[in-house]
Amino acid sequence: MEMQNAAMQDSPSQDRGMADMAMQASSLQHDPVGGASPGARRVTIVGAGFSGTLTAIRMLHFADMPLEICLIEREEGYRYGGIAFGWASTNWEHMLNIQAGRITLRRERPEDFLEWANEEADRSDWPQKWQYHTFGVACVVPRRIFRQYLAERLRGAAADAHAEVTLRELTGEVIDVRAQGGGYVVKYADFSAEGGVHDLFSDQVILATGHLSPVQASFYHRIKDCDRFLADPYAPGAQGWFQEVGPEESVLVTGSALSAFDTVISLIHAGHRGQILICSRGGHMHGTYPVDHEHDIWQARRPPFLDAEKLTPEAVVEGIKAEYAHLRAEHGVEPGSALEAVFPERVMKAWEPYVIELISRMDARDVRMLLDRYKSLIVTNRTSTVQEIGGVVRSRMRGYNGAPKTVEALSAGIQDMRPLQNGTKIRVVFADQPDIVVDRVVNCLGNKTDYERPDHPLWHALVNGHGYAQPQTKTHRGIEVGPHGQLIASDGEAAGGLFGVGPMRQGDETTRRGRLGAFVFSIGTLRNQCFDTAMEVLRRLESANDEEQMDIPDGIHHCLIRSSDWIAADLATEDPQATRLRERLQSYAKDNAYPNAVNYLQAQDRTERRKYRTILDDDLADFGVALSREFGLTTQQARRTVSLLATLVQKHAVHNLCDITKLAGWGSQYAGQVKHAPRKGA
Incomplete structure (x- = not known):
């Protein structure tokens, strides 16, 4: 298993010299040519901060084909953490603004961080304050510890990966990405001792470049x-x-x-x-947040002002004020109470479905004006500390x-x-x-969000040079992307093989999911993006020559009934056979394929994943034979049906595992620490 930078141990020692040590290790092992398996595909991830690292981890977990994953970072001090958790940007007093029980890299294993921190982490170079600290669900965590967690989980994923999957970590700056021969050429300036500018042909490219530069008033x-x-x-x-x-x-x-x-x-x-x-x-x-703060998700009624035929900015502002006052009274929020401290955040979370509707119905210019005018109010109310x-x-x-x-x-x-x-x-x-x-x-005015005139050379080339990307239409924050992070080109079509994860998707998070403030690029948001995009990229590599797989409509995987209906639509057109086929597909998807897919996605290591993948594949094969026998399908029709069903069920499982309202149960020693805040009005 090849892993560049393997000599760079991630034990936090002294502040001084860490970046230099990382750079030396990267330079010593840098290989611009590569050592992947013959015939391997290549995915290049641009940026090795939080989003890039986590996307690489997810791909290492699930890649089952000859594949080389190239992870390129220009600033060693940001490697594995970006500006939020990187060694260059933090000190030991900087804490994560979220409790330890909610920062796992894997939504399906909420106890993963706690198990790592208490049982696996090398604490030899931690400050004494933290060397003997036992982490619990509600603990705070230094950001530097979280960076170490990311780095070690990446190393573990690389060591446990399929024998023909390799990880290369490179140090350099990507200066251009251009289409060529069904893929992309990634041009990067090598920051290792060898130097030079290199071209790296890639089948798929995932951009994890983090934030644009800070606002300069x-x-x-x-x-x-x-x-x-x-x-x-x-x-x-x-x-x-x-x-x-x-x-x-x-x-x-x-x-x-x-x-x-x-x-x-x-x-x-x-x-x-x-x-x-x-x-x-x-x-x-x-x-x-109060000391004993517990996160909770509320439901709130649809604000009455949304019933208006036309939504003007003035009507929206007044409507929000009135509904906010109504909810304060309904919940009995008293000034200075513990509930008041978290009330704005919970209301804004409950309003996310209505934010989606609101933005979809308003003119883009009005949306931008409201987001700009009330930015500070939104940001400070959506998140406490x-x-x-x-x-x-x-x-x-x-x-x-x-x-x-x-x-x-x-x-x-x-x-x-x-x-x-x-x-x-x-x-x-x-x-x-x-x-x-x-x-x-x-x-501390924040970072730029306008990708129409980005000062980032790579994004300037992608948007204004090649037209592979365009600014997000409604909000003008970040770029326009498809449901799995595919870049939308200037002609409105998805740029095949180009994806984005991270802050460049903040406008899409607002319009697609109603997220505002820091939640457009929170750990939970980015964790979902990385999982979903990694799985989509792997699916595309596996089915690159399967046009039927590539033509699956967006969004139908959110519902197994819709998925089954779509598959059955051109197999049987006359009742009662059409009805019976749809019911058979729905029943199998719910009772067999979905549980098997979840087991596969939740497996802890490659051995367990291989076991569940075999169970999943064998069961699907048996189901295909049964379909042929029961409905008179040809071998080709049965193969197509099973293939599409497997894809849609897995996409549905990923979608559900990324749903914050369906967090997995805790099956560890920490289960007894998990509490749920009282429901609204209780």
């Missing part, structure tokens, strides 16, 4: 080159910048979303004790006897920033209040 133009201005708090070197901030220096943080909270944590970790001013136009800030993040910030906003307040929130519009005193100070000019002078400024 116009008022930064005078200070953008000043060393007292940090344009990206997650950039390689940013943690070093925080270390250089003087303990008593004043810092202005522009923006109040989660990145602002991370910035405060970074400053405190570096020993800062001076004044921090968090400034945003609306003044909205994330709440803090765990105590270890929000509590740290909030405690410094109030101060204590002998411990003065050091963090302040300011609602104001910034007009300009100017360097003073040879660049050692920065004057901040506001629209409606006196100027202030600070020592440092950190940009």
Whole structure:
């Protein structure tokens, strides 16, 4: 089993030198030619952050053909974690904003992370605080531990993969992807010692490039080159910048979303004790979850304002306000109560089906206007923070006897920033209040989302050069994709063989699933994308020459009845045989094929997967013989029927395993810790 970068052990040691060590390991083992099995297909994944790594893990789990998976990352400090969990962008005080029991890489095995952290993880280089910590369902988790979890699960998947499946990890920047000979040529600049620019022919390409660059507001133009201005708090070197901030220096943080909270944590970790001013136009800030917070999913009535024949922005805003007030009264939400802290988040989750309807009925220009105008309000209400993040910030906003307040929130519009005193100070000019002078400024306005004019060279080529992708139509956030992440080209057709996973799908997550705020690229969202896209790519490789498989309509796999009806439609047209055939297919799909598919997808290792795959295939073969006998089908008709049914049932199983409302039960020592919050009104 070939795995590039195998010498790079993922044990967190000292902050200094980790990126260099990773780069050296990658360079020593870099092989631009490859060592795949003869005749192997190739899938190239561009980006080895969270989404790219998890997609590779899923493909390693289920690939059963000669296949080479190439995982290319340009920044070693982001490998296996991206900006959220990567070594370059975090310190040991940065926590995941979600409980340990909800961050498994495998939805079908919710206990996987806890078992790894408590029983498998190498803790030799963890800080002492965490070396003897027992993780439970409701625990917080340092992001660096989660990165190690990703890396070790990738190594485990590679070691357990099919004998003819190889993983190559390359270090370099992909600068172009162009169609050629039924596949794509991936051109990348090699960052290893060998250097050069290489072409990598790939049958399928999955883009996992993460976020675009941070927003650069116009008022930064005078200070953008000043060393007292940090344009990206997650950039390689940013943690070093925080270390250089003087303990008593004043810092202005522009923006109040989660990145602002991370910035405060970074400053405190570096020993800062001076004044921090968090400034945003609306003044909205994330709440803090109660200590005993339990996630829950509510149901809410369809808001009455959706009954209007025409939805104007004004009517939508007023309708949302009225329904929000109605739900507060219905639930008896009291100011300052534990329920109030989580109420906005639960309502916005319950409204996701209505967000889909709302956006589908509104003009794209109005949708964009509302999302832009109320962005801060949406973002801060959709997600709160765990105590270890929000509590740290909030405690410094109030101060204590002998411990003065050091963090302040300011609602104001910034007009300009100017360097003073040879660049050692920065004057901040506001629209409606006196100027202030600070020592440092950190940009936390979020990342760009406009793919029409991306500053990312690869995306510029894909969108404006080749026309393989187009900006998301309704929201203008991210790109337009099909149901499994296929890129939609400028002509409106799916770009065969090109897929995307990650933040570039945020507009699609809003229009297709009603997700808003950080939930357009949360762990749960990306985990589903990676699983679904990996399985779709493998299906396409397996059935590349099967036109019937490629022509399955989108969406029918959501329902086994619809799937069975579609398959039976051209096999039998006259009742009662047509009815009997549909019923036979539906019964078999529900009682046999679906349970077998779920067992296969939930298997823990390749041996178990092979066993369940054999059971699935043998049972399907027997069913095909039975169909021929019962309905007089030809061998070709039976083969086609069984093949299509197997595909649709597996797609249905993947869809269900990715459904947050159908989380798998806990079958481990942690089962007793799982609690469910009271239902609404209880």
